[in-house]
Amino acid sequence: MNTKLSILAVLLAGAATSAHAAGNASPLPGCTELGADREVVRAGSTTSMALRDGDSHYLLTFRGDCGSLATTNTLKIVAEGTENRLCPSDTVVRTRRDDCKVARVEEISAEQFAVRKRRAR
Incomplete structure (x- = not known):
């Protein structure tokens, strides 16, 4: 009986994970140049931030803690040495x-x- 419950639990967890992943974000396929119409949502977080660039929306997750993110009033996004560029790798805020x-x-x-914006208020 315990084996059947364990198998069922694993199957349900897998199904839930698949359903959750389907509604989640997808990796950025390549670099994009950012425009002037931008909005950043930090929500007090030091590990991630949301970015709106025109009609496009992104979630940036940092490698570690970005302690000054929550308090800074200016930030720049730089990728491959170019300001206002966002890439799937080598991007720095x-x-x-x-x-x-x-x-x-x-x-x-x-x-x-x-x-995310509502939660930040």
């Missing part, structure tokens, strides 16, 4: 005090961005 290396860049939906 620069604040006045830190260069925060980005571990992952994912495309998210406008709805996911809006949820």
Whole structure:
């Protein structure tokens, strides 16, 4: 009986993970140039931030803690040595005090961005 319950639990967990992943972000396929119409949502987090660039929305997750992210009033996004460029690798978010290396860049939906923005208020 315990084996059947264990197998069922594993199957249900896998199904839940698949369903959750389907509604989640997808990795950024290549580099993109950022425009002037941008919005950043930090929500007090030092490990990630959401970015809206025109009609595109991204979730940037840092390699470590970006302590100055929550308090800075200026930040720059730099990839491959070019400011206002976002790439799936070699992207850095620069604040006045830190260069925060980005571990992952994912495309998210406008709805996911809006949820993060509401939580930040």
